Amino acid sequence: MPNDPWLSAYGEPYDPRPAIDAWRAGQAEDAAQELWGKLYHQGTVNSASYAAVGEIVLMMQEQAEPDWNAYSLVASIEDGRLAQGNPPVPSELEQDYENAWAAILPIALRHLGEAQDDLVVRGALAVVAHAKGQHTLATIALCTEDERVEMLVG
Template sequence: MTEGNMSFLDDERWSGLRGGYKVIYDPRPALRALALRYDDRSVWDDLWNELHHQGDVGDASYAAVVEIVRISEGQAPAYWGAYGLAATIEEARLLYDRNPPVPRWIEPHYQAAWRTLVHLALRDLATATDDVTVNCALAVVALYRGQFNLGRMAMCAEDERAEMLRDYFGR
């Protein structure tokens, strides 16, 4: 862990952050577990459950994205959940006014994490074969490039996109 990340993780403000349920949630224990056991689905489930709830995210969600990306940098390919969770959090941040803005102390880390995340997504798109990784990585790229609706569509399953197109084009 780099010195910069250590000071970010050691910041006492983490203990007062709020997650998707709008209650205090400190994601650092789950993030530390993820760093040790990247493929542990129960850790990913915990992060998904606590950082996002029915379109709601909190400042803990933004801070966690920073660490999820840092941890995912050492994985090739990154787990689809890194892309999916980051895209879901970013979509909720942009879509719903009820969600808080990224706090100033997290903002530079969050922006840097997104720059790294898009590079990881482009790397993994070159070899990914499973639909969920492709969908989530494409969503990350689209959101990063300001293509909000494309990002939202990318998160949908292929059959959902086909249904939308049939409804739109009438065939």
């Protein structure tokens, strides 16, 4: 645990590493649900969210198959980081956060080239767009086809 506890999206102390370890150990559904609930809430993120990104990317490097939850959670945390009102990445996490984004790009590009599953395609595309500085495109990529059509037709 860090010296000053990381904070969840609700501002409560939270260490995401046990849930990420559970995800690695095969408890993906429960762990992902916990992490979504603690790290991202209606666009709100906090220090635990940023701390989790590097650990999630390390997990993704170990996985044989792409995980849409991992991609979508990392992309959503980046959406939150860019939104007004959320704290910046703490200085002690900045390098790890940047390294994670550099490491996830080639993984996402590889998976995007092979993916057929809609959720994997959207998540990987959102990550690629964020990594390339196309943040609005990333946000749109996470939307369903129906949501995108609604945006266009309005």
